[in-house]
Amino acid sequence: xxxxxxxxxxDALDANNTIATANRADFDRxxxxxxxxxxxxxxxxxxxxxxxxxxxxxxxxxxxxxxVQGSLDADRLAHLxxxxxxxxxxxxxxxxxxLDANMVRSALPAVPLGEIDLLxxxxxxxxxxxxxxxxxxxxxxMVSSVTEGExxxxxxPLMFRACELVVVNKIDLLPHLDFSLEAFLGNLERVNPxxxxxxxxxxxxxxxDSFAGWLTGISARDPAPL
Amino acid sequence: xxxxxxxxxxDALDANNTIATANRADFDRxxxxxxxxxxxxxxxxxxxxxxxxxxxxxxxxxxxxxxVQGSLDADRLAHLxxxxxxxxxxxxxxxxxxLDANMVRSALPAVPLGEIDLLxxxxxxxxxxxxxxxxxxxxxxMVSSVTEGExxxxxxPLMFRACELVVVNKIDLLPHLDFSLEAFLGNLERVNPxxxxxxxxxxxxxxxDSFAGWLTGISARDPAPL
Numbered sequence: 001x002x003x004x005x006x007x008x009x010x011d012a013l014d015a016n017n018t019i020a021t022a023n024r025a026d027f028d029r030x031x032x033x034x035x036x037x038x039x040x041x042x043x044x045x046x047x048x049x050x051x052x053x054x055x056x057x058x059x060x061x062x063x064x065x066x067x068v069q070g071s072l073d074a075d076r077l078a079h080l081x082x083x084x085x086x087x088x089x090x091x092x093x094x095x096x097x098x099l100d101a102n103m104v105r106s107a108l109p110a111v112p113l114g115e116i117d118l119l120x121x122x123x124x125x126x127x128x129x130x131x132x133x134x135x136x137x138x139x140x141x142m143v144s145s146v147t148e149g150e151x152x153x154x155x156x157p158l159m160f161r162a163c164e165l166v167v168v169n170k171i172d173l174l175p176h177l178d179f180s181l182e183a184f185l186g187n188l189e190r191v192n193p194x195x196x197x198x199x200x201x202x203x204x205x206x207x208x209d210s211f212a213g214w215l216t217g218i219s220a221r222d223p224a225p226l
Numbered sequence: 227x228x229x230x231x232x233x234x235x236x237d238a239l240d241a242n243n244t245i246a247t248a249n250r251a252d253f254d255r256x257x258x259x260x261x262x263x264x265x266x267x268x269x270x271x272x273x274x275x276x277x278x279x280x281x282x283x284x285x286x287x288x289x290x291x292x293x294v295q296g297s298l299d300a301d302r303l304a305h306l307x308x309x310x311x312x313x314x315x316x317x318x319x320x321x322x323x324x325l326d327a328n329m330v331r332s333a334l335p336a337v338p339l340g341e342i343d344l345l346x347x348x349x350x351x352x353x354x355x356x357x358x359x360x361x362x363x364x365x366x367x368m369v370s371s372v373t374e375g376e377x378x379x380x381x382x383p384l385m386f387r388a389c390e391l392v393v394v395n396k397i398d399l400l401p402h403l404d405f406s407l408e409a410f411l412g413n414l415e416r417v418n419p420x421x422x423x424x425x426x427x428x429x430x431x432x433x434x435d436s437f438a439g440w441l442t443g444i445s446a447r448d449p450a451p452l
Binding site (some may be wrong): 040041042067068069070072073095096097124125126127128129145147148149151152154155156157158170172173176177178203 | 266267268293294295296298299321322323350351352353354355371373374375377378380381382383384396398399402403404429
């Protein structure tokens, strides 16, 4: 039983990677760089995008919004006048808790790849499954809010390992929390040694420029193998 | 393709419900009431349990801790001298993002049902899949932290609908947030009209007694059909 389950899971991930490679070929052909942007619910992905998507000189940004239901985040971004495409994971059942390569592929006809340089895919808020499914991205970034506690890298290690940037958000709340930044960064170092991190507050704008700089760097990067 | 996927999902939920019924029969036989306790990562489930598990006069509490990896939360509860059983969802792969009835069943031999009146099952931190899998519980409660934003009931409706109590945590942070409690409660009412809610802070202890009272009420409840 157990062995069978593992094999089925591996087959599903193989199929996902095949489709991710096809997505990536389409992105490369259009000269669009792609960031897979992940976090727990309410960590501030959308708030951060609201702050930065217009602050990227010379980079035309598009956003693909992944949600179980609704279009609240897409609506929040709409006034920024960047192309936003909504992708819902809830066809009939309770809804998928993550984006996979095939869902992203199904949304691509609605994404104006010819008009953008950088596509940010905002994944479903979840610290487990989104880390397991590549969607054809060039880079993965995740947001961890200081309100979530300093133990999160140890409890959700795959997520903190799967990304190449960890954004530490809501630092304006640090004076009001029992949160040790030193302990958090020590836990992060244990699960992903040397991973870059940024401290910022999407609410006050403090430190947001460094994330804008990181996105600009991704948009200028040479295509890397998937 | 689509229809096939839906059928497979329905079959999996049927199998889950069959095992949940078996779990429930075991709980009823032992006269143990069971609460399935859910939230996003870092919303404060463990902090709240730390506050209440010794404040329940006449109720012997046990905890079943669901985590992808590690035993951090069980370690936090160990000093309270209540029986704590760790259940990890990560056998070999990235780890399951929720508990299901079979995982709980596999842990039951390690839970001292004869020594407790109430078992709190702390689910994996996730607002999507835990709501889809019954585990044999008498009641489901979820925690939503005010730091997660007022839109969460609309973005994760199944979770807010699947429970019979919504605990609104971290209210000590309200003065420092752009969070409208009125808007949150309006959104909650839209997805689950009339569901009871409690405002509290596990950090300061404010309002925690009402959650203790709710747990005591569950432990005294007559067994209901699953």
